[in-house]
Amino acid sequence: MFKKLILISAVLISAVIASAFLFQKQIGMALFERAIESRVGTDNVAGLEDGLHVGLCGTGSPLPNPDRAGPCNVVIAGKQMYVVDIGEGGARNLNLMAIPAPEIDGLLLTHFHSDHVDGIGPLMLFHWTQGASKAPLPVHGPTGVEAIVDGFNAAYATDNTYRTAHHGEKIAPSTGGGAEARPFEMTGEMAVILEKDGLKITAFKVDHDPVVPAVGYRFDYKERSACISGDTAKSANLERVCEGAELLVHEALASHMVKQMTAGLEKRGMDNVAIITKDIMDYHATPTEAAESAQAAGAKQLVLSHLVPPIPSSYFYPAFLADAPDKFDGKITVGEDGMLFSLPAGKTNIEQTQLK
Numbered sequence: 001m002f003k004k005l006i007l008i009s010a011v012l013i014s015a016v017i018a019s020a021f022l023f024q025k026q027i028g029m030a031l032f033e034r035a036i037e038s039r040v041g042t043d044n045v046a047g048l049e050d051g052l053h054v055g056l057c058g059t060g061s062p063l064p065n066p067d068r069a070g071p072c073n074v075v076i077a078g079k080q081m082y083v084v085d086i087g088e089g090g091a092r093n094l095n096l097m098a099i100p101a102p103e104i105d106g107l108l109l110t111h112f113h114s115d116h117v118d119g120i121g122p123l124m125l126f127h128w129t130q131g132a133s134k135a136p137l138p139v140h141g142p143t144g145v146e147a148i149v150d151g152f153n154a155a156y157a158t159d160n161t162y163r164t165a166h167h168g169e170k171i172a173p174s175t176g177g178g179a180e181a182r183p184f185e186m187t188g189e190m191a192v193i194l195e196k197d198g199l200k201i202t203a204f205k206v207d208h209d210p211v212v213p214a215v216g217y218r219f220d221y222k223e224r225s226a227c228i229s230g231d232t233a234k235s236a237n238l239e240r241v242c243e244g245a246e247l248l249v250h251e252a253l254a255s256h257m258v259k260q261m262t263a264g265l266e267k268r269g270m271d272n273v274a275i276i277t278k279d280i281m282d283y284h285a286t287p288t289e290a291a292e293s294a295q296a297a298g299a300k301q302l303v304l305s306h307l308v309p310p311i312p313s314s315y316f317y318p319a320f321l322a323d324a325p326d327k328f329d330g331k332i333t334v335g336e337d338g339m340l341f342s343l344p345a346g347k348t349n350i351e352q353t354q355l356k
Contacts (some may be wrong), residue, residue, distance in 0.1 A: 028062060044098040044340075045076060051344035052077050052224040055355065057093040058085075059335040062115045065310035066173050067338050068095050070115045073228050073249060074104075074307070077199040083123065084217055084228050087115050092121035093337055097355035102131020106182070108201070109141035110230030112148055120152045124179050129163060134177040135243040140182040140193060142203070142213035149181040151326060164177035175338035176315060186213055190241050198222055199214045204241040206232035208283050212280055224343035227297070233282070234289040240302065247341055248299040251306035253284035254320045260311055284308065287320060296309040301350050302328055306337040 046295035053076040060068030070087015074094065081104050094101055101230040104127055110116060120139070127137045160177035167199070186192045190204040200220045208231045216230040216238055219297050227242035227249040229235070242248060258277055265274035284291070287304055311320055317334045325332055333339070338356025343349075346352075 031179070036052050037154055039098075042098040043100055043104065045081065045100060048076060049342065050078055050163045050222070050345075051342060052226055053218060053340060053342045054249060054303075055097060055099065055220075055229075055248075055340045056303070056329040056335045056337060057097060057099070057307045058087045058090040058284055059307055059337055060087070060089075060305055060310065061308045063210075063310050064256065068307070068310070070119060071231075071251075071306045071325050072119065074099055075219050075226070075228075075273045077219060078197060080197060080199050081103050082106050082201070084107055084230045085116040085230070086116045086119035086123050090119040091126055093339075093356060095126065097340075099261065099355070101126035102133055104137070106138035106140055108217055109139065109145055109148070110206075110216060110228070111208060112141075112144060113211060113212050113231065113313055117148055117152075118229070120148070120179065122154065124156060124177070125163075125235070128176045128178075129167075129172055132171055132173060133218075134173045135176055136178045136180040138182050139179045142215055143183050143185050144213065145183050146181040149179045186215065189237050202207075202241060205237055206235045207237075208229055212284070213228060217246060222345035224345060226341075226343065227299075229285075229290075231283070232285060235292060236284055239293050241291075242297040242299070245299045246343060247303065248290075248297060248301070248305045249305055249335070250290035250293065250295045251284060252287045252290050252304040252320075253281065253308040254322065255281050255286050255320060257309050257320065280308070285324070285333075287306075287324040288322055288327055291324040291332060292332065294332075295328045299328075299330055301331045301333065301341070303333045303335050303341065305337075307335070 048226040055074040057074050058069030058072030060070055069089030071085045071092030072087050073084040075082050083104055086107060124137050127133055163172040164174045186205055190202055193203050194201040198221055199291055202218040203215045206214050207217050216228055218227045218241055225245040226247040231251055258281055262274050263276045338354050340353045340355050342351040
Protein backbone atom coordinates (compact mmCIF):
# COMPACT_ATOMS: atom_id res chain seq x y z
CA MET A 1 0.00 0.00 0.00
CA PHE A 2 2.80 2.41 0.97
CA LYS A 3 4.62 1.69 -2.29
CA LYS A 4 1.42 2.42 -4.25
CA LEU A 5 1.05 5.78 -2.51
CA ILE A 6 4.62 6.68 -3.36
CA LEU A 7 4.05 5.65 -6.99
CA ILE A 8 0.79 7.67 -7.23
CA SER A 9 2.49 10.71 -5.68
CA ALA A 10 5.37 10.44 -8.12
CA VAL A 11 2.96 10.20 -11.05
CA LEU A 12 0.98 13.24 -9.83
CA ILE A 13 4.14 15.30 -9.34
CA SER A 14 5.36 14.35 -12.80
CA ALA A 15 1.99 15.31 -14.27
CA VAL A 16 2.08 18.71 -12.55
CA ILE A 17 5.64 19.36 -13.78
CA ALA A 18 4.71 18.26 -17.30
CA SER A 19 1.63 20.51 -17.24
CA ALA A 20 3.71 23.44 -16.06
CA PHE A 21 5.93 23.11 -19.13
CA LEU A 22 3.11 22.19 -21.50
CA PHE A 23 1.06 25.25 -20.50
CA GLN A 24 4.03 27.49 -19.71
CA LYS A 25 2.83 30.29 -22.00
CA GLN A 26 -0.67 30.39 -20.49
CA ILE A 27 0.53 30.06 -16.90
CA GLY A 28 3.21 32.72 -17.41
CA MET A 29 0.68 35.16 -18.88
CA ALA A 30 -1.77 34.56 -16.02
CA LEU A 31 0.95 35.16 -13.43
CA PHE A 32 2.06 38.30 -15.26
CA GLU A 33 -1.50 39.65 -15.30
CA ARG A 34 -1.83 38.97 -11.57
CA ALA A 35 1.45 40.82 -10.90
CA ILE A 36 0.19 43.84 -12.86
CA GLU A 37 -3.08 43.80 -10.91
CA SER A 38 -1.28 43.75 -7.56
CA ARG A 39 1.64 46.13 -8.25
CA VAL A 40 0.93 48.67 -10.98
CA GLY A 41 -0.27 51.96 -9.54
CA THR A 42 0.61 51.01 -5.97
CA ASP A 43 1.43 54.04 -3.80
CA ASN A 44 3.07 53.23 -0.46
CA VAL A 45 3.20 56.90 0.52
CA ALA A 46 -0.53 57.60 0.39
CA GLY A 47 -1.33 55.43 3.42
CA LEU A 48 1.48 56.59 5.67
CA GLU A 49 0.56 58.02 9.06
CA ASP A 50 1.31 61.71 9.50
CA GLY A 51 4.85 62.06 10.76
CA LEU A 52 8.46 61.81 9.63
CA HIS A 53 9.46 58.80 7.52
CA VAL A 54 12.95 57.92 6.28
CA GLY A 55 13.36 55.33 3.53
CA LEU A 56 16.55 53.72 2.24
CA CYS A 57 16.48 53.66 -1.56
CA GLY A 58 20.19 52.86 -1.74
CA THR A 59 22.62 51.61 0.91
CA GLY A 60 25.57 50.65 -1.24
CA SER A 61 28.77 52.27 -2.47
CA PRO A 62 30.77 52.43 -5.73
CA LEU A 63 31.98 48.89 -4.98
CA PRO A 64 29.73 46.40 -6.84
CA ASN A 65 26.90 44.85 -4.84
CA PRO A 66 23.91 43.29 -6.65
CA ASP A 67 21.62 43.82 -3.64
CA ARG A 68 22.32 47.50 -2.97
CA ALA A 69 21.90 50.63 -5.09
CA GLY A 70 24.17 53.63 -4.65
CA PRO A 71 23.51 56.01 -1.75
CA CYS A 72 19.90 57.18 -1.75
CA ASN A 73 17.48 58.22 1.00
CA VAL A 74 13.91 59.48 0.86
CA VAL A 75 12.37 61.63 3.60
CA ILE A 76 8.61 62.06 3.85
CA ALA A 77 7.14 64.67 6.20
CA GLY A 78 3.38 64.93 5.98
CA LYS A 79 2.65 65.74 2.33
CA GLN A 80 6.23 66.72 1.51
CA MET A 81 8.87 64.37 0.11
CA TYR A 82 12.57 64.88 -0.51
CA VAL A 83 15.26 62.52 -1.81
CA VAL A 84 18.73 62.88 -0.29
CA ASP A 85 21.42 61.84 -2.78
CA ILE A 86 20.63 59.63 -5.74
CA GLY A 87 23.24 57.02 -6.55
CA GLU A 88 23.02 54.56 -9.41
CA GLY A 89 19.91 52.39 -9.02
CA GLY A 90 18.26 54.74 -6.52
CA ALA A 91 15.47 55.81 -8.87
CA ARG A 92 14.81 52.17 -9.74
CA ASN A 93 14.46 51.37 -6.05
CA LEU A 94 12.03 54.24 -5.50
CA ASN A 95 9.82 52.60 -8.11
CA LEU A 96 10.22 49.16 -6.54
CA MET A 97 9.32 50.68 -3.16
CA ALA A 98 6.16 52.14 -4.77
CA ILE A 99 7.20 55.69 -3.91
CA PRO A 100 5.79 57.93 -6.66
CA ALA A 101 8.53 59.96 -8.32
CA PRO A 102 6.20 62.74 -9.54
CA GLU A 103 5.37 63.60 -5.92
CA ILE A 104 9.01 64.27 -5.00
CA ASP A 105 9.35 67.93 -4.00
CA GLY A 106 13.09 68.04 -4.51
CA LEU A 107 16.46 66.32 -4.46
CA LEU A 108 18.99 67.29 -1.78
CA LEU A 109 22.65 66.59 -2.56
CA THR A 110 25.18 66.19 0.24
CA HIS A 111 28.19 66.59 -2.06
CA PHE A 112 29.19 66.03 -5.66
CA HIS A 113 31.05 62.71 -5.63
CA SER A 114 29.87 60.77 -8.69
CA ASP A 115 28.31 57.90 -6.71
CA HIS A 116 25.93 60.37 -5.01
CA VAL A 117 24.74 62.05 -8.21
CA ASP A 118 24.93 59.44 -10.98
CA GLY A 119 21.26 58.52 -10.58
CA ILE A 120 20.02 62.05 -11.29
CA GLY A 121 19.17 61.26 -14.91
CA PRO A 122 16.62 58.49 -14.24
CA LEU A 123 15.11 60.45 -11.35
CA MET A 124 14.60 63.49 -13.61
CA LEU A 125 12.93 61.26 -16.20
CA PHE A 126 10.60 59.50 -13.75
CA HIS A 127 9.69 62.76 -12.00
CA TRP A 128 8.74 64.24 -15.38
CA THR A 129 7.06 61.48 -17.35
CA GLN A 130 5.28 59.44 -14.67
CA GLY A 131 3.16 62.42 -13.67
CA ALA A 132 3.33 64.78 -16.65
CA SER A 133 5.22 67.29 -14.52
CA LYS A 134 5.26 70.77 -16.02
CA ALA A 135 8.31 71.99 -14.05
CA PRO A 136 11.81 70.48 -13.73
CA LEU A 137 12.95 68.57 -10.66
CA PRO A 138 14.33 71.00 -8.03
CA VAL A 139 17.85 70.00 -6.97
CA HIS A 140 19.11 71.60 -3.75
CA GLY A 141 22.75 71.58 -2.80
CA PRO A 142 25.67 73.70 -1.67
CA THR A 143 27.15 76.23 -4.08
CA GLY A 144 28.42 74.31 -7.10
CA VAL A 145 25.25 72.29 -7.61
CA GLU A 146 24.56 74.47 -10.65
CA ALA A 147 27.36 72.77 -12.63
CA ILE A 148 26.06 69.30 -11.76
CA VAL A 149 22.52 70.15 -12.86
CA ASP A 150 23.71 71.89 -16.02
CA GLY A 151 25.66 68.78 -16.99
CA PHE A 152 22.73 66.41 -16.56
CA ASN A 153 20.40 68.80 -18.36
CA ALA A 154 22.80 68.92 -21.29
CA ALA A 155 23.13 65.14 -21.37
CA TYR A 156 19.36 64.58 -21.36
CA ALA A 157 18.31 67.50 -23.58
CA THR A 158 18.15 65.47 -26.80
CA ASP A 159 16.26 62.61 -25.13
CA ASN A 160 13.75 65.11 -23.73
CA THR A 161 12.86 66.27 -27.24
CA TYR A 162 12.21 62.66 -28.26
CA ARG A 163 9.85 62.09 -25.32
CA THR A 164 7.75 65.14 -26.09
CA ALA A 165 7.69 64.47 -29.84
CA HIS A 166 6.62 60.86 -29.28
CA HIS A 167 4.12 61.21 -26.43
CA GLY A 168 2.95 64.80 -26.87
CA GLU A 169 2.75 67.82 -24.60
CA LYS A 170 -0.03 66.32 -22.46
CA ILE A 171 2.09 63.34 -21.37
CA ALA A 172 5.60 64.83 -21.57
CA PRO A 173 5.27 68.63 -21.32
CA SER A 174 8.31 70.31 -22.84
CA THR A 175 8.60 72.54 -19.74
CA GLY A 176 8.91 69.62 -17.30
CA GLY A 177 12.04 67.79 -18.35
CA GLY A 178 15.39 68.00 -16.60
CA ALA A 179 16.22 69.65 -13.31
CA GLU A 180 16.58 73.11 -11.79
CA ALA A 181 19.46 73.98 -9.44
CA ARG A 182 18.58 75.49 -6.05
CA PRO A 183 21.97 76.38 -4.53
CA PHE A 184 22.47 77.46 -0.93
CA GLU A 185 25.56 79.00 0.63
CA MET A 186 27.22 77.54 3.72
CA THR A 187 28.79 80.55 5.45
CA GLY A 188 28.73 78.94 8.89
CA GLU A 189 28.68 75.43 10.29
CA MET A 190 24.96 75.04 9.62
CA ALA A 191 22.12 76.74 7.73
CA VAL A 192 18.35 76.30 7.64
CA ILE A 193 17.65 75.84 3.93
CA LEU A 194 13.91 75.21 3.98
CA GLU A 195 10.93 75.77 6.28
CA LYS A 196 7.50 74.82 4.97
CA ASP A 197 4.28 73.39 6.43
CA GLY A 198 5.93 72.36 9.69
CA LEU A 199 9.05 70.87 8.10
CA LYS A 200 12.47 72.38 8.76
CA ILE A 201 15.53 71.18 6.87
CA THR A 202 18.95 72.16 8.21
CA ALA A 203 22.18 71.59 6.28
CA PHE A 204 25.39 71.19 8.28
CA LYS A 205 29.04 70.91 7.32
CA VAL A 206 30.80 67.55 7.64
CA ASP A 207 34.42 66.46 7.20
CA HIS A 208 34.96 64.80 3.82
CA ASP A 209 38.17 66.59 2.78
CA PRO A 210 39.36 67.07 0.11
CA VAL A 211 35.70 67.05 -0.99
CA VAL A 212 34.34 70.55 -0.32
CA PRO A 213 31.51 71.40 0.03
CA ALA A 214 30.13 68.40 1.90
CA VAL A 215 27.06 68.52 4.13
CA GLY A 216 24.57 66.40 6.02
CA TYR A 217 20.91 67.22 6.64
CA ARG A 218 18.68 67.39 9.69
CA PHE A 219 14.89 67.09 9.33
CA ASP A 220 12.46 68.32 12.00
CA TYR A 221 8.71 67.80 11.65
CA LYS A 222 6.01 67.91 14.36
CA GLU A 223 8.49 67.25 17.17
CA ARG A 224 10.04 64.25 15.38
CA SER A 225 13.59 64.47 14.02
CA ALA A 226 16.13 62.63 11.90
CA CYS A 227 19.62 63.27 10.53
CA ILE A 228 21.37 61.97 7.42
CA SER A 229 25.15 62.24 7.62
CA GLY A 230 26.20 62.29 4.00
CA ASP A 231 29.81 61.20 3.52
CA THR A 232 32.02 62.13 6.46
CA ALA A 233 34.75 61.13 8.80
CA LYS A 234 33.67 61.28 12.44
CA SER A 235 32.21 64.76 12.75
CA ALA A 236 31.89 66.88 15.89
CA ASN A 237 29.70 69.31 13.96
CA LEU A 238 27.30 66.50 13.09
CA GLU A 239 27.08 65.57 16.77
CA ARG A 240 26.26 69.19 17.68
CA VAL A 241 23.67 69.85 14.99
CA CYS A 242 22.04 66.43 15.36
CA GLU A 243 21.79 66.65 19.13
CA GLY A 244 18.42 65.25 20.15
CA ALA A 245 17.63 63.83 16.70
CA GLU A 246 15.86 60.52 17.25
CA LEU A 247 17.07 58.73 14.12
CA LEU A 248 20.57 59.01 12.68
CA VAL A 249 21.33 57.55 9.26
CA HIS A 250 25.12 57.46 9.11
CA GLU A 251 27.55 56.21 6.49
CA ALA A 252 29.87 53.40 7.60
CA LEU A 253 33.17 51.99 6.35
CA ALA A 254 34.52 48.96 8.20
CA SER A 255 38.23 49.77 8.12
CA HIS A 256 39.27 46.36 9.48
CA MET A 257 37.58 44.73 6.49
CA VAL A 258 38.84 47.25 3.95
CA LYS A 259 42.39 46.61 5.17
CA GLN A 260 41.90 42.95 4.32
CA MET A 261 40.71 43.95 0.86
CA THR A 262 43.77 46.16 0.40
CA ALA A 263 46.09 43.33 1.38
CA GLY A 264 44.38 41.04 -1.14
CA LEU A 265 44.70 43.62 -3.90
CA GLU A 266 48.40 44.18 -3.18
CA LYS A 267 49.00 40.43 -3.17
CA ARG A 268 47.54 40.23 -6.68
CA GLY A 269 49.55 43.20 -7.95
CA MET A 270 46.56 45.53 -8.22
CA ASP A 271 48.46 48.41 -6.66
CA ASN A 272 46.40 51.23 -8.17
CA VAL A 273 43.13 49.94 -6.69
CA ALA A 274 44.93 49.14 -3.43
CA ILE A 275 45.98 52.78 -3.08
CA ILE A 276 42.35 53.84 -3.54
CA THR A 277 41.10 51.43 -0.85
CA LYS A 278 43.77 52.83 1.47
CA ASP A 279 42.87 56.43 0.72
CA ILE A 280 39.12 56.07 1.28
CA MET A 281 39.64 55.15 4.91
CA ASP A 282 40.71 58.68 5.89
CA TYR A 283 37.44 60.44 5.02
CA HIS A 284 34.79 57.94 6.07
CA ALA A 285 33.56 56.92 9.52
CA THR A 286 33.72 53.37 10.85
CA PRO A 287 30.63 51.70 12.36
CA THR A 288 32.21 52.25 15.78
CA GLU A 289 32.73 55.97 15.12
CA ALA A 290 29.17 56.28 13.82
CA ALA A 291 27.96 54.63 17.04
CA GLU A 292 30.01 57.07 19.11
CA SER A 293 28.46 59.99 17.23
CA ALA A 294 24.96 58.58 17.74
CA GLN A 295 25.67 58.29 21.46
CA ALA A 296 27.05 61.83 21.64
CA ALA A 297 24.01 63.21 19.79
CA GLY A 298 21.58 61.30 22.01
CA ALA A 299 19.91 59.44 19.13
CA LYS A 300 17.43 56.65 19.78
CA GLN A 301 18.35 54.60 16.74
CA LEU A 302 21.36 54.43 14.44
CA VAL A 303 20.98 53.18 10.88
CA LEU A 304 24.18 52.43 8.99
CA SER A 305 24.16 53.01 5.24
CA HIS A 306 26.50 53.64 2.28
CA LEU A 307 28.22 50.46 3.44
CA VAL A 308 31.84 49.72 2.60
CA PRO A 309 32.92 47.05 1.83
CA PRO A 310 29.99 45.26 0.14
CA ILE A 311 28.29 42.94 2.64
CA PRO A 312 27.12 39.72 0.94
CA SER A 313 24.52 38.77 3.58
CA SER A 314 23.26 39.60 7.07
CA TYR A 315 25.44 36.79 8.44
CA PHE A 316 28.38 39.19 8.14
CA TYR A 317 26.73 42.07 10.02
CA PRO A 318 28.29 41.31 13.43
CA ALA A 319 31.75 41.23 11.81
CA PHE A 320 30.99 44.49 10.01
CA LEU A 321 29.81 46.19 13.21
CA ALA A 322 32.87 45.14 15.24
CA ASP A 323 32.51 46.85 18.66
CA ALA A 324 29.93 49.45 17.54
CA PRO A 325 27.17 47.94 19.75
CA ASP A 326 29.36 48.63 22.80
CA LYS A 327 29.51 52.36 21.96
CA PHE A 328 25.80 53.11 21.62
CA ASP A 329 22.94 52.56 24.05
CA GLY A 330 20.24 52.58 21.38
CA LYS A 331 19.34 50.24 18.55
CA ILE A 332 21.75 49.80 15.63
CA THR A 333 20.40 48.68 12.26
CA VAL A 334 22.55 47.76 9.29
CA GLY A 335 20.59 49.38 6.49
CA GLU A 336 19.20 47.45 3.55
CA ASP A 337 17.57 48.76 0.39
CA GLY A 338 13.82 49.16 0.84
CA MET A 339 13.77 49.76 4.60
CA LEU A 340 11.42 52.45 5.91
CA PHE A 341 11.67 54.03 9.36
CA SER A 342 8.56 55.84 10.57
CA LEU A 343 8.36 58.39 13.37
CA PRO A 344 4.61 59.10 13.76
CA ALA A 345 3.59 62.58 14.85
CA GLY A 346 2.51 62.83 18.48
CA LYS A 347 4.28 59.59 19.43
CA THR A 348 7.76 58.59 20.55
CA ASN A 349 8.28 55.23 18.83
CA ILE A 350 10.22 54.41 15.67
CA GLU A 351 8.61 51.78 13.45
CA GLN A 352 10.46 49.77 10.82
CA THR A 353 8.92 48.23 7.70
CA GLN A 354 10.16 46.89 4.36
CA LEU A 355 8.88 48.35 1.09
CA LYS A 356 10.99 46.30 -1.32
